[in-house]
Amino acid sequence: MRTLQDRVKEDGVVIDEKILKVDSFLNHQIDAKLMYEVGQVITEHFKDKKITKVLTIEASGIAPAIMASLHLDVPCLFAKKAKPSTMTSEFYQTDIHSFTKNTTSTVVIAKQFLNEDDHVLIIDDFLANGEASLGLHRLVQAANATTSGIGIVIEKSFQPGREKLESEGLEVLSLCQVASLLGNTVKLVGE
């Protein structure tokens, strides 16, 4: 998606060779029109998949997910980061490790919002090691629902996330693929 790729090149801040900060349009300040367009492109790609629900994780996944949800005309569900003490039998839960932050969060969704008839489109802001998307996929599996695809705003293609997801048989669409952050420069795939 050209407008997004241009934006990543212009406004992305390289923190180190693995971390790209996009606080000006996605992770802190959000460009709503850009996210609307992101939602449109993701929807167009997965339009034949009979999606019944969009699933993401708080907080940065919500903006792209709700825009896809708007275009698909299906509900958007966001997994919550919760302390294990709040768990009950009414929730599906899984642990998601963040290599970037070196933390592990327990995330939950209420069982009532996902069932075996659901065809789920997972959406997230970043794909790096794939831990978040895999965690969301485990929640879909726990509900005996089907993951119909994964839509990602920015993929760090030099990390193994896509490979892990595809080896699970999952289809991944990324709207911007970053090939490298070496030399303090954002290099996109195909450049």
Add this chain to the structure above:
Amino acid sequence: MRTLQDRVKEDGVVIDEKILKVDSFLNHQIDAKLMYEVGQVITEHFKDKKITKVLTIEASGIAPAIMASLHLDVPCLFAKKAKPSTMTSEFYQTDIHSFTKNTTSTVVIAKQFLNEDDHVLIIDDFLANGEASLGLHRLVQAANATTSGIGIVIEKSFQPGREKLESEGLEVLSLCQVASLLGNTVKLVGE
């Protein structure tokens, strides 16, 4: 806003006389079309205020805020809940107390995204005691910016939030005003 009010009556779950759970369309699963309409109504109300930025707080504020942001064609900024250890001089920070959860969170915004020329529309999912909106207003003040209005999805009118905000000279628009949750029933203002 009639569609929202009907939805609150139909799908709101009364937990106790102070807590209303709307996990099916706002706080866990989100109805994107309803939020799109919420954004439209808030935008229409504040359209003459020359809003330059929408400000909310993660996570449940993001959906209504980004829809208002989309209609207003201005950026949406969400305050992050952060540990004090992550604070630096590049952030404005304030503490927000939640009477519902009986917790106090430090929330931050990066200084670079708010300045003295900004006219800010604060948006949040709920108004109860007003602590979240007041906290966001303090962040706006810290940046020497102007709070031009407050848009709320659901107001619990039996709690003192509106009174506190109005005594600060702030204009509050709520799209659904709950008069009482007594007797396990959602009673709206005007019913």
